[in-house]
Amino acid sequence: MPETILELKDLQTHFPITKGVLLRRTVGTVKAVDGVNLKVTQGEVLGLVGESGCGKSTLARTVMQLVPTTGGSVTLEGKNLTTSSGGEILDLRQDLQMVFQDPYASLNPRMTVFATLAEPLLVHKVCSSKDVAQHVADLMETVGLASRFMQKYPHEFSGGQRQRIAIARALALRPKVVLADEPVSALDVSIQAQILNLLAELVRKMGLSLIFIAHDLSVVKHISDRIAVMYLGKIVELGEAEAIIDNPLHPYTRALVSAIPTPNPDEERNRQRIVLPGDPPSPINPPSGCTFHPRCPYATDACKTTVPQLEDFQQREVSCIRKAEI
């Protein structure tokens, strides 16, 4: 059993909603992440899926300590990030890095590739300023970019190449855990395949743990060992990637899986699609009981009052009170 490297315990990120200019008062909270428990082992790829607004990006930002935690803990190799000081977090960042969704926005347009990649190396004193050029060149080779492009600016690269630069930046410090927040959503299919292959190869070669966030289930299934499905700030199903996609148990996962259009005309025309009514509810005022009950085809009166817990069920974890019946 590989050891756990990152652990989230009852993690909560609540944002206050304030009103008034002079007399600021809190009128409510957005429970963006609401009690998430997760363990990531060394060398594992964990896929995190859910609709927009379900809190998957906030979860990643909370783990990175880019937004303050309001409850629970994030433990990286035994060190609790939520109680660490700024200096300690700076040190821990060496082991924890992030790749953002939009490579057009996440790279500084006024910094060359060299400056972008050298910055973390120099800040964390990984190498002396003499060796920095060699390090940067190696990094660029690792992600499949020719090192002769070192002095170019981000606008001179295509989307896929920019995402490679962003990945190289995240890998510069040889982190143990990388969070990738929708790294391929902004890219075309053919480029998406290149980046997915690169990530899979890096995980294998460097023994990284990767948290891969996406809304495209087919992409997540391809790259992940395990998948966690989020709905309104909570994890509703967690288990082996193939099991979850091929045999989803939670009603929400079922709907999500059935909504993916497959590039196979005969299958696509004959299959029964579960079309969920309505939109995801607002996290400001979530429904009572199971937050999925207003859209759930299996909901009963009990679902409106009982808050389901994530429980072990058929080799995975599911949070649904009717999981055994449906």
Place this chain on the structure above:
Amino acid sequence: MSLLSVQDLRTYFHTRNGVYRAVDGVSFDLDRGETLGIVGESGSGKSVTCYSLMGLIPQPPGRIESGKAIFDGIDLLNCTPAQARSIRGKRISMIFQDPMTSLNPYMRISDQLIEPLMIHEDITKEDALKRALEMLDAVGINDASSRIHYYPHEFSGGMRQRVMIAMALITKPELLIADEPTTALDVTVQAQILELIQKMQEEIGMGVIFITHDLGVVSGLCDRVQVMYAGRIAETSDTRTLFYKPKHPYTRALQKSIPSMQPKGAELYTIQGLPPDLSKPLPGCSFAPRCEFATDLCTAGSLPELKPVAEGHLQTCLRVQAGEL
């Protein structure tokens, strides 16, 4: 006779850095009630094709260099502005990609919905509002009578796209052009919107041109698909043939790079390199520099033409035409 017949459409953009041949000789036909999917990567010219038909190309820098688009006997590319106005928004409607930016934030939904009716039909405002309400009901907006006077920001993304669809269909058009209508939406909402478009198509019997980069969406929705690459059509056929018996190397490569069609964990097939720079002349086949089957003949010759390999199945690859692949 087909509803729309596009012949040799060429739309170029004249910029300071050169002439970008965004659409370079595209021809296709669309029958009444038929759904045509146009698939391609960004920059392949799929949106520009449809914008040209609707007269939405900013001129300058854009210019429609040649071509005809015959819609019911009228050439959309060479008709009087009055003719264009009488067709656009009435007989041909369009849905855009981003429902967040394509509705006017200053106008109530009701005013935006009845605008096409007030312009194109001799109708009183009350009657128009009644039609708008029916339409909102039809696209599945609950409690339409109170929500019709809302502003766009009071709706979610999926609801806004429903409003867009209601607006496009309120004049019962004969042709609907949908430019990536579900790309900005979540999968569960995408499923709702696709079902809605199909339902409305059955009711109104319109032809649909559906632009997308997602081959999955096309497979369930479209009767016929054409794959575009670098401003030209690379392959076109009925949906089943394109998915089960693709001929052109680009179509095959695209399918091989979709994760869901490959065994898990296997390395995905990647197309080497990048789409070509459309401002530079491309000798021969535009896909040749990235094609694993390319020979010297592919880059040496003139522009490859769309030729049939089977009934209704056309493609441009020279080596397929020669029977080598």
